[in-house]
Every structure is written in C-alpha cells, then in structure tokens.
Amino acid sequence: MGIFPGFGGWINQNIQQPLKTSKRSKNGKSSSVSEEDRYIQGPWYWDPDISPKEKAESMEIDHVKSMPLSATDPRYYDLDELVRQNRLWNSEKKHPWNGAPAKVKVKTKKGLCHLNIDFTLGSPPQSVSEMFTNPRNLMYFHSMGKYKYNWRTRLDTRATKVLKKDGPRQITEVEKVLRWKILGYNGTIPIHLIIDENHQKVTATYKKVKVKHMKVFEGSWKIQPLYVDQERLCKSRSRISEEQYKKCSGGKGRIGSKVTMEHIFEPSSLLNVPPVSWFIRGIAVKVTKALLQDLREYVITYNKTETVDPLVYAKIKESIQKEKETELKELED
Incomplete structure (x- = not known):
C-alpha cells in the first residue's frame, strides 16, 4: 500500500495493449490462465526501497495476492x-x-x-x-x-x-x-x-x-x-x-x-x-x-x-530491523 524504479517502462508497454495472461507452473514453464486469473496482470507498483534480490524472491511466490505489491502509486504519498x-x-x-x-x-x-x-x-x-x-x-x-x-x-x-x-x-x-x-x-x-x-x-x-x-x-x-x-x-x-x-x-x-x-x-x-x-x-x-x-x-x-x-508487512519488518541495528550500534559505541 507502492513503486519501483523502471515501472514506467513496464506500464508504457502495457498501455493500450490487450491483456496477455500467463502463469508459472510448478515446473517453471508458462501456461495459459483462466478468466478468473486475468486480474493478476496489474496495474502494480513495487515498494521503491525493495532490492533486486527481494524483488526476484517475490516474483517466485505462487500468487500475486502474497506479493508486496500495490495498486496505488506511492510517489504521491509517504x-x-x-x-x-x-x-x-x-x-x-x-x-x-x-x-x-x-x-x-x-x-x-x-x-x-x-x-x-x-x-x-x-x-x-x-x-x-x-x-x-x-x-x-x-x-x-x-x-x-x-x-x-x-x-x-x-x-x-x-x-x-x-x-x-x-x-x-x-x-x-x-x-x-x-x-x-x-x-x-x-x-x-x-x-x-x-x-x-x-x-x-x-x-x-x-x-x-x-x-x-x-x-x-x-x-x-x-x-x-x-x-x-x-x-x-x-x-x-x-x-x-x-x-x-x-x-x-x-x-x-x-x-x-x-x-x-x-x-x-x-x-x-x-x-x-x-x-x-x-x-x-x-x-x-x-x-x-x-x-x-x-x-x-x-x-x-x-x-x-x-x-x-x-x-x-515488508516495510514494518524493515523498520524493525533498522531499529535493532541502531540499538546495536549505540551499544557498541
């Protein structure tokens, strides 16, 4: 409830284009998707602070409902x-x-x-x-x-x-x-x-x-x-x-x-x-x-x-981790 660098390119490719639906199967190959799953194509924005590694890991999640994605562009709010x-x-x-x-x-x-x-x-x-x-x-x-x-x-x-x-x-x-x-x-x-x-x-x-x-x-x-x-x-x-x-x-x-x-x-x-x-x-x-x-x-x-x-959840987890790191640093100093 987010954007990520490079999303503009993705969205430009999809503007005025027909919906194309694909789904990763268990063996890693793409297969056709039923009408019920067409909504997974977007529009989506990623957390701007997410690392390439975290993004790649999220892309491996089976369903878009569990991914750290947003339908609202967070460039326009904090x-x-x-x-x-x-x-x-x-x-x-x-x-x-x-x-x-x-x-x-x-x-x-x-x-x-x-x-x-x-x-x-x-x-x-x-x-x-x-x-x-x-x-x-x-x-x-x-x-x-x-x-x-x-x-x-x-x-x-x-x-x-x-x-x-x-x-x-x-x-x-x-x-x-x-x-x-x-x-x-x-x-x-x-x-x-x-x-x-x-x-x-x-x-x-x-x-x-x-x-x-x-x-x-x-x-x-x-x-x-x-x-x-x-x-x-x-x-x-x-x-x-x-x-x-x-x-x-x-x-x-x-x-x-x-x-x-x-x-x-x-x-x-x-x-x-x-x-x-x-x-x-x-x-x-x-x-x-x-x-x-x-x-x-x-x-x-x-x-x-x-x-x-x-x-x-990802942002909360990140903020808690930063708090812990700050506390540890203060103790070391």
Missing part, C-alpha cells in the same frame, strides 16, 4: 508514514475507533437515481483508496453473513488494464462481477468500467463501458484525512494540518478517512418502468449499502489483528 499509521491502528487497543455506518441519501428524478454517500473508516486515505481499486480480490468485500462459508466475495475483479498514466493520474479499464442476494433471489451482474484516479488527491471518477440492465452507471469518490485522536490528544477541535496533528499528538495520533461518494444509475429503458424499476433500484441501493458495510467490517477486523498487507 509510504513510511502510511506504514507507521498502520502500526498505530493495529497497536491501539485502549481507544478503539470504528467510525459510523455509511449514510446513504437516495434521490430519484426523471429515471435517474442519485446516491449521496458519506462514511468514515479507521484507515488512512491511501489505504482506503487501495481497497477501492486493488485488483487482487482480497477480502475487502467479503460478507460476514451470506457468503461466510463459501469464501466468495460480493465483488470480484476479472481483469484490469491501464489505458493512460500521466503523473498522479491513472485511467484504468476494469471488469468486475457483482454478486447479490435479496429476498431469496440471487444473481451476478458483470460490470465493465473506466476509472479515472488521482493518486495524489485520492479522488476518482468512474463511468460504465457496459453494465447489465443499466443505461447510466457512473459516479465519483473523494477520500480525506480524518484526525480521529485530535480532540483526545491535542485537546482541540479546530482544523489543523497533518504536520500540526503529528506534532501535538506526539506522533501517536491515528489518521482515518472521511469518504464522500456519489453514485448515479438508471435502469435500461425497457426496465425503467414500475414495478420492475422499483425492484432494480431496490437491489442496487441495498447491495451498495452491503458493500460499504463489508468494507467497514473488514477495517474493524483488520485493526483488531496483527495481519497486514504484504507490502506493509
């Missing part, structure tokens, strides 16, 4: 600070902070349904952005209820392809599948989107290429830092900068995320008549709320455990 924040969230047990469930306001006008969504999460903005866009099908949207025992997520990525990379801006084509189950009915909906992200501002807009049963399917999100310990540690409610927050909290202040989203959809013409349109809108709104709750539950569970993303 990776070390992000790692430090993750450690704070994992270690703070006396003052748990879970954030409130999402507030979803629904308004329908002339066939268009507008969802205005506000929620908070106990994780830094870059980490939340990573959860929104990471194509590894990690358990961010894993229902704690309906799908608990079959290891399936509500939202899976099937394929991704970078169309344009310009500084912090990245335009990616994404194919997903959404699973839903309501009142005894269930099904899947293929979703094909273009996502336009800004990794520095931590914002994005998206628009459909094709979404089943939808004439309009688009929206945006903005993720802002939330200084959850400001009142407790800084004794202040006034707006302050991240640097001021770090100083007044003695470096112990956790940074969460305030997420503002807008989602707009309209059922296709033949389905945009009552009572069918009511049913489709009901499913869309309910599934959206369920996805947001899945994400909230994931973050709460994550903060209660010591389990971290492979890239974050």
Whole structure:
C-alpha cells in the first residue's frame, strides 16, 4: 500500500495493449490462465526501497495476492508514514475507533437515481483508496453473513488494464462481477468500467463501458484525512494540518478517512418502468449499502489483528530491523 524504479517502462508497454495472461507452473514453464486469473496482470507498483534480490524472491511466490505489491502509486504519498499509521491502528487497543455506518441519501428524478454517500473508516486515505481499486480480490468485500462459508466475495475483479498514466493520474479499464442476494433471489451482474484516479488527491471518477440492465452507471469518490485522536490528544477541535496533528499528538495520533461518494444509475429503458424499476433500484441501493458495510467490517477486523498487507508487512519488518541495528550500534559505541 507502492513503486519501483523502471515501472514506467513496464506500464508504457502495457498501455493500450490487450491483456496477455500467463502463469508459472510448478515446473517453471508458462501456461495459459483462466478468466478468473486475468486480474493478476496489474496495474502494480513495487515498494521503491525493495532490492533486486527481494524483488526476484517475490516474483517466485505462487500468487500475486502474497506479493508486496500495490495498486496505488506511492510517489504521491509517504509510504513510511502510511506504514507507521498502520502500526498505530493495529497497536491501539485502549481507544478503539470504528467510525459510523455509511449514510446513504437516495434521490430519484426523471429515471435517474442519485446516491449521496458519506462514511468514515479507521484507515488512512491511501489505504482506503487501495481497497477501492486493488485488483487482487482480497477480502475487502467479503460478507460476514451470506457468503461466510463459501469464501466468495460480493465483488470480484476479472481483469484490469491501464489505458493512460500521466503523473498522479491513472485511467484504468476494469471488469468486475457483482454478486447479490435479496429476498431469496440471487444473481451476478458483470460490470465493465473506466476509472479515472488521482493518486495524489485520492479522488476518482468512474463511468460504465457496459453494465447489465443499466443505461447510466457512473459516479465519483473523494477520500480525506480524518484526525480521529485530535480532540483526545491535542485537546482541540479546530482544523489543523497533518504536520500540526503529528506534532501535538506526539506522533501517536491515528489518521482515518472521511469518504464522500456519489453514485448515479438508471435502469435500461425497457426496465425503467414500475414495478420492475422499483425492484432494480431496490437491489442496487441495498447491495451498495452491503458493500460499504463489508468494507467497514473488514477495517474493524483488520485493526483488531496483527495481519497486514504484504507490502506493509515488508516495510514494518524493515523498520524493525533498522531499529535493532541502531540499538546495536549505540551499544557498541
């Protein structure tokens, strides 16, 4: 939750190119990959501090889910600070902070349904952005209820392809599948989107290429830092900068995320008549709320455990090793 020297060359080779899928078999030879595994092609960024040896060792790992990779370009944020924040969230047990469930306001006008969504999460903005866009099908949207025992997520990525990379801006084509189950009915909906992200501002807009049963399917999100310990540690409610927050909290202040989203959809013409349109809108709104709750539950569970993303784990391991080396050096002196 990273880049590495030379990634620009890799990404330039892949821009506007069709997805090519290959997988290393046990005997070291490449073989074709099923549709379910196409997402492993990227987009990916490596930890900029990773050595060639560590990178080579990571490339030998069987699955991309276990590699120290990121879908967000860390040239535009402080990776070390992000790692430090993750450690704070994992270690703070006396003052748990879970954030409130999402507030979803629904308004329908002339066939268009507008969802205005506000929620908070106990994780830094870059980490939340990573959860929104990471194509590894990690358990961010894993229902704690309906799908608990079959290891399936509500939202899976099937394929991704970078169309344009310009500084912090990245335009990616994404194919997903959404699973839903309501009142005894269930099904899947293929979703094909273009996502336009800004990794520095931590914002994005998206628009459909094709979404089943939808004439309009688009929206945006903005993720802002939330200084959850400001009142407790800084004794202040006034707006302050991240640097001021770090100083007044003695470096112990956790940074969460305030997420503002807008989602707009309209059922296709033949389905945009009552009572069918009511049913489709009901499913869309309910599934959206369920996805947001899945994400909230994931973050709460994550903060209660010591389990971290492979890239974050690698950085934490590195920082601990440096601390030990410093201590040893001081003892020798």
